[in-house]
Amino acid sequence: MYDFIIIGGGTAGLSSAVYACRANKSTLVIERAAFGGQIVDAPMVENYPGIVSISGAQFASDLFDQAEKAGATFKCEDVLQIVPEEGFTTVVTDCGKYQAKAVIIAAGCEHKRLGVQGEDRLIGSGVSYCALCDGAFFKDRTVAVVGGGNAAFSAATYLAGVASLVYIIHRRDEFRAEPTVVERTKQLNNVRFVTKAKVTELVGDDELTALKLDVNGAPQTLDVNGLFVSIGQQPENDIFAPVALDEGGYIIADEKCRTNIKGIYAAGDCRYKTVRQLTTAASDGAIAVQTALAELF
Numbered sequence: 063m064y065d066f067i068i069i070g071g072g073t074a075g076l077s078s079a080v081y082a083c084r085a086n087k088s089t090l091v092i093e094r095a096a097f098g099g100q101i102v103d104a105p106m107v108e109n110y111p112g113i114v115s116i117s118g119a120q121f122a123s124d125l126f127d128q129a130e131k132a133g134a135t136f137k138c139e140d141v142l143q144i145v146p147e148e149g150f151t152t153v154v155t156d157c158g159k160y161q162a163k164a165v166i167i168a169a170g171c172e173h174k175r176l177g178v179q180g181e182d183r184l185i186g187s188g189v190s191y192c193a194l195c196d197g198a199f200f201k202d203r204t205v206a207v208v209g210g211g212n213a214a215f216s217a218a219t220y221l222a223g224v225a226s227l228v229y230i231i232h233r234r235d236e237f238r239a240e241p242t243v244v245e246r247t248k249q250l251n252n253v254r255f256v257t258k259a260k261v262t263e264l265v266g267d268d269e270l271t272a273l274k275l276d277v278n279g280a281p282q283t284l285d286v287n288g289l290f291v292s293i294g295q296q297p298e299n300d301i302f303a304p305v306a307l308d309e310g311g312y313i314i315a316d317e318k319c320r321t322n323i324k325g326i327y328a329a330g331d332c333r334y335k336t337v338r339q340l341t342t343a344a345s346d347g348a349i350a351v352q353t354a355l356a357e358l359f
């Protein structure tokens with residue numbers, strides 16, 4: 063029986079582990095892939111307060127070291143199910159069962175990919191899924207945003223303040239984004255729309271240089287330095303039932319990171335929130351632990 067089991071070894075999970083261990087609680091972090099989470103893919107992080115510039119891999123490695131030094135235990139296993147019981151929760155993985163008084167779900171979420179040639183190879187070399195994270199690297203350059211929802215327009219508006227030219231590429235000529243947001247974006251003098259268009263291939267050896275498009279059936283090439291894919295995110299939270307999810311599949315948690323089940327908390331990108339960043343993931347980790355300490359110990 064652990065005091066804390068943390069599901070997911072990304073920024074939210076490892077931050078939770080640091081706080082739980084420093085409160086002298088036995089803490090198990092279960093991660094199914096790479097400790098560090100999504101940020102491992104980021105070539106550079108320049109918006110974490112107090113750290114001027116660091117690679118994503120180094121950030122993740124430092125945070126892992128910090129949690130390990132604090133005393134956390136780690137297991138590389140896939141969590142398949144959680145079962146709330148009287149006064150504790152059982153966590154079932156592909157290798158066994160563990161129990162804890164408090165469980166923090168910090169399972170993150172994945173950005174949907176286009177699934178076209180060149181995409182995987184050029185992630186971090188021109189291809190990004192987060193304008194707020196990587197937009198500043200494209201100052202005075204030409205970028206494209208793929209998507210037609212509010213998130214894509216919000217990315218395009220942010221990028222229009224940084225880049226010299228922003229294309230919004232969308233497969234239809236109507237947008238899911240709110241009409242007022244679309245109209246406001248159309249007023250920006252460095253934003254261009256490419257509609258009825260699908261990206262078919264990303265071009266570039268070491269860095270992205272161009273996009274191949276199918277525009278209304280005709281092939282076209284667009285020279286760009288950056289591509290921001292904003293076609294949605296994929297949380298995989300169904301396995302955490304009976305924890306309640308919103309219609310997008312994100313865990314519903316209050317500002318103290320409490321879910322609908324006593325003793326189960328949610329932290330980081332897996333929960334409903336408006337800003338998904340390292341700072342908010344780390345903040346959730348601290349809050350979830352403090353809430354559990356006050357409620358359960």
Ligand SMILES: Cc1cc2nc3c(=O)[nH]c(=O)nc-3n(C[C@H](O)[C@H](O)[C@H](O)COP(=O)(O)OP(=O)(O)OC[C@H]3O[C@@H](n4cnc5c(N)ncnc54)[C@H](O)[C@@H]3O)c2cc1C
Nearest residue numbers: 070072073074094099100104141169170195330331339340
């Ligand atoms: C390329 C890239 C660049 C970015 N750059 C920045 C940046 O510069 N600044 C910034 O603030 N943010 C940046 N972000 C966003 C930032 O990485 C995320 O907001 C942050 O990582 C969220 O942390 P998290 O712990 O909630 O989730 P994650 O980092 O996604 O970690 C969740 C972990 O849970 C594990 N997991 C999921 N399900 C299970 C399961 N069933 N069993 C066991 N383990 C499981 C996953 O394998 C994963 O490792 C970037 C994201 C990407 C992809």
